[in-house]
Amino acid sequence: MNKHKQLFFDGIADKWDGWEDIPGLTDKLHMGFLKMGITAEETVMDVGCGTGNLTATLLPLLGAKGRVVAVDISTAMLSLAKKKVRDDRVTWHLADAAKIPEPNDAMDRVICCSVWPHFDDVDGTVMEFKRLLRQDGMLHVWHLASRATINEIHAEAGEAVREDVLCPAVETAERLQNHGFDVLEVIDDDCQYLVSARKRT
Numbered sequence: 001m002n003k004h005k006q007l008f009f010d011g012i013a014d015k016w017d018g019w020e021d022i023p024g025l026t027d028k029l030h031m032g033f034l035k036m037g038i039t040a041e042e043t044v045m046d047v048g049c050g051t052g053n054l055t056a057t058l059l060p061l062l063g064a065k066g067r068v069v070a071v072d073i074s075t076a077m078l079s080l081a082k083k084k085v086r087d088d089r090v091t092w093h094l095a096d097a098a099k100i101p102e103p104n105d106a107m108d109r110v111i112c113c114s115v116w117p118h119f120d121d122v123d124g125t126v127m128e129f130k131r132l133l134r135q136d137g138m139l140h141v142w143h144l145a146s147r148a149t150i151n152e153i154h155a156e157a158g159e160a161v162r163e164d165v166l167c168p169a170v171e172t173a174e175r176l177q178n179h180g181f182d183v184l185e186v187i188d189d190d191c192q193y194l195v196s197a198r199k200r201t
């Protein structure tokens with residue numbers, strides 16, 4: 001795990017929800033999840049779960065057999081998320097996305113919302129997602145803002161994330177293709193960034 005980034009995210013955890021319009025964010029996440037076609041019995045991985053906003057929005061869409069696996073490198077973020085979301089269907093991991101303690105083929109879906117540019121070993125992390133996803137499982141790389149906005153925020157946010165640049169979505173799509181995914185959707189516009197891909201059989 002990258003200690004530098006871990007400390008950075010620990011340091012902003014208390015402020016994170018104050019920077020967000022939580023009802024607005026929840027609406028956007030909910031609409032996005034509906035569009036992704038999440039179904040009630042899925043096991044969904046929330047990578048870089050932060051204070052738990054995605055996990056909290058996912059759970060009402062899942063039934064008794066659905067499950068969320070929420071992963072983050074920041075102890076402080078995870079601690080806030082666990083206080084916010086108390087539900088037996090969630091498994092929490094303090095872990096780097098490149099090495100997640102879950103078995104092969106365990107996930108129906110992996111969602112990376114606002115975390116992709118922070119991965120130090122992108123190819124290794126994609127391989128890890130491929131290991132974790134079942135055949136035909138879905139991977140979504142998602143940001144609820146434009147690439148330019150994300151890159152401006154990182155450039156000014158602090159030394160730990162200054163070089164965490166979000167590349168054009170077509171490049172992410174190409175990387176996923178090269179690692180054995182079929183890309184189904186690519187959006188890189190003024191409102192969002194989304195690359196959705198299915199693990200190839």
Ligand SMILES: C[S@@+](CC[C@H](N)C(=O)[O-])C[C@H]1O[C@@H](n2cnc3c(N)ncnc32)[C@H](O)[C@@H]1O
Binds near residue numbers: 098113
């Ligand atoms: C910008 S925040 C986004 C939080 C949440 N996904 C959201 O959209 O509200 C990024 C989160 O990813 C976590 N993170 C950064 N690098 C990570 C990595 N390599 N593996 C797992 N989590 C990571 C950070 O600790 C932080 O909580």
